[in-house]
Amino acid sequence: MQLAKVIGDVVITRKDENLTGIALLVVQPIGADGAASGRALVAVDSVGAGVGETVFVVRGKEAMFPWYPTEVPADAGIVGIVDRWDIG
Amino acid sequence: MQLAKVIGDVVITRKDENLTGIALLVVQPIGADGAASGRALVAVDSVGAGVGETVFVVRGKEAMFPWYPTEVPADAGIVGIVDRWDIG
Amino acid sequence: MQLAKVIGDVVITRKDENLTGIALLVVQPIGADGAASGRALVAVDSVGAGVGETVFVVRGKEAMFPWYPTEVPADAGIVGIVDRWDIG
Amino acid sequence: MQLAKVIGDVVITRKDENLTGIALLVVQPIGADGAASGRALVAVDSVGAGVGETVFVVRGKEAMFPWYPTEVPADAGIVGIVDRWDIG
Amino acid sequence: MQLAKVIGDVVITRKDENLTGIALLVVQPIGADGAASGRALVAVDSVGAGVGETVFVVRGKEAMFPWYPTEVPADAGIVGIVDRWDIG
Numbered sequence: 001m002q003l004a005k006v007i008g009d010v011v012i013t014r015k016d017e018n019l020t021g022i023a024l025l026v027v028q029p030i031g032a033d034g035a036a037s038g039r040a041l042v043a044v045d046s047v048g049a050g051v052g053e054t055v056f057v058v059r060g061k062e063a064m065f066p067w068y069p070t071e072v073p074a075d076a077g078i079v080g081i082v083d084r085w086d087i088g
Numbered sequence: 089m090q091l092a093k094v095i096g097d098v099v100i101t102r103k104d105e106n107l108t109g110i111a112l113l114v115v116q117p118i119g120a121d122g123a124a125s126g127r128a129l130v131a132v133d134s135v136g137a138g139v140g141e142t143v144f145v146v147r148g149k150e151a152m153f154p155w156y157p158t159e160v161p162a163d164a165g166i167v168g169i170v171d172r173w174d175i176g
Numbered sequence: 177m178q179l180a181k182v183i184g185d186v187v188i189t190r191k192d193e194n195l196t197g198i199a200l201l202v203v204q205p206i207g208a209d210g211a212a213s214g215r216a217l218v219a220v221d222s223v224g225a226g227v228g229e230t231v232f233v234v235r236g237k238e239a240m241f242p243w244y245p246t247e248v249p250a251d252a253g254i255v256g257i258v259d260r261w262d263i264g
Numbered sequence: 265m266q267l268a269k270v271i272g273d274v275v276i277t278r279k280d281e282n283l284t285g286i287a288l289l290v291v292q293p294i295g296a297d298g299a300a301s302g303r304a305l306v307a308v309d310s311v312g313a314g315v316g317e318t319v320f321v322v323r324g325k326e327a328m329f330p331w332y333p334t335e336v337p338a339d340a341g342i343v344g345i346v347d348r349w350d351i352g
Numbered sequence: 353m354q355l356a357k358v359i360g361d362v363v364i365t366r367k368d369e370n371l372t373g374i375a376l377l378v379v380q381p382i383g384a385d386g387a388a389s390g391r392a393l394v395a396v397d398s399v400g401a402g403v404g405e406t407v408f409v410v411r412g413k414e415a416m417f418p419w420y421p422t423e424v425p426a427d428a429g430i431v432g433i434v435d436r437w438d439i440g
Contacts, residue, residue: 015168103256219382
C-alpha cells in the first residue's frame with residue numbers, strides 16, 4: 001500500500017452508477033520521508049478522510065472491498081488514516 | 089483512479105469480438121495541476137465522454153464492469169466525467 | 177490499453193504447456209505521437225498481427241480471455257490491430 | 265516479487281476493520297545490488313519481519329492470501345524473510 | 353510478459369508455507385536490445401531455468417497458475433526459456 005496525503009476532492013456528475021454516493025478524493029503519494037513522490041491519483045474513501053490528512057491507499061480491485069458485493073469501478077481506495085509512521 | 093483528458097479516438101477494424109460496438113478513446117493522464125503526466129493510453133468508454141473533456145479512468149479488470157458479464161478485454165475504462173476538482 | 181508497434185517475435189521451446197501453439201510477439205509501446213515510449217514487452221496474439229503493424233495491447237489477466245477457459249499464463253495480449261488514431 | 269528492506273512501521277487507528285490486528289511495515293524496495301530503488305511502500309506482514317531485515321514482498325491481491333478468506337484490503341505483503349541472495 | 357535474464361537465486365528459510373519447495377530466482381528485465389532495463393525482481397520458476405538464461409516472465413496472479421489450486425503468494429513467474437527473439 002502507499003502512504004499518501006489527501007490534497008483535494010473531485011466533483012463528478014456523469015459517472016458509473018456504482019460510484020453514486022461514494023466520496024472521491026485526490027491523493028498525492030508520498031515517500032518514507034513525507035515528500036511527494038509520483039503522480040496524484042483519485043481514490044474512493046470509506047474511512048472519512050479529509051484534506052490534509054495522511055492516509056493509506058490500496059491499489060487494485062481491493063479498493064472496492066468496503067462496498068462489496070457492489071461492483072464499484074475503483075482501483076484506488078483509502079483504507080486507513082495514518083496517525084504516524086516511524087522510520088528506524 | 090487517474091485524472092485524464094480525452095485527446096482522440098482510435099479506429100480498429102480487426103479486433104477481439106468482445107470489443108465490438110465499444111467506444112475506444114485516447115486519454116492523456118494528468119496530474120493534480122492539470123498538466124500531462126506520463127504516457128497516453130486507450131480506454132473503453134461507458135459514459136459518453138468526448139474529446140477535450142476531463143475524465144476519470146479506472147485501470148485493471150474493473151474497466152469492464154459496465155459490460156459485465158461480457159468479458160471485454162480491457163484494462164482501462166472511463167467511468168466518470170469530471171466537472172472540476174479542488175485542491176485545498 | 178496501450179498502443180504499441182509489433183517489432184519482432186520470440187522463439188521459446190521450453191515453456192508452460194498452456195502457451196503451446198500461441199503466437200508470442202515483441203511489442204514496443206508508443207505514445208499518442210507514435211514515438212516509442214518505455215520498455216518493449218512480449219504479448220500473446222489472438223488477432224493475427226504481424227511485424228510492423230500498430231496494435232492495441234491489453235495488460236493483466238484480461239490478456240488470456242481469448243483462450244478461456246484455458247489458463248494461459250500471460251499478462252499482455254494483442255486484442256486489436258489499429259487502422260489509425262486521431263488526436264483532435 | 266520484490267526484494268525490500270524493512271525500514272519502519274505505521275500506526276493507524278482509524279482503518280478498515282479487516283486490517284485490525286495485522287502488522288503494517290514500511291518497506292523500501294532494493295535492487296539486486298542491495299541499493300534502495302523506487303518509492304517506499306507499506307506492506308502487511310504475516311511472517312514476523314522486523315526493522316532492518318531484508319524481505320520478500322508480493323504485490324497485488326496475493327498479499328492477502330495468508331488471511332484468506334478474510335478480505336484484507338492490502339496490495340503488498342511480506343511473505344518471506346531473505347537469508348541471502350546470490351548473484352552469479 | 354517481460355524478457356529477462358536470470359542473474360541469481362534467493363535463500364529464504366522463514367516464508368509463507370505455500371512457497372515451500374518452489375525455486376525462487378532473481379531476474380533482471382531486459383529490453384528488446386538485450387540491455388538491462390529497470391529493477392531486478394524475484395520470480396518463481398516452474399520450467400527449470402538457470403542463471404544466465406534468458407526467460408519469459410509473467411506478472412500478476414497468473415504467476416501461480418502452474419501450482420494451481422495451491423495459492424502460491426507470487427506475483428512474478430518464469431513461464432518459458434527463450435531460445436532467441438528476432439527484431440525485424
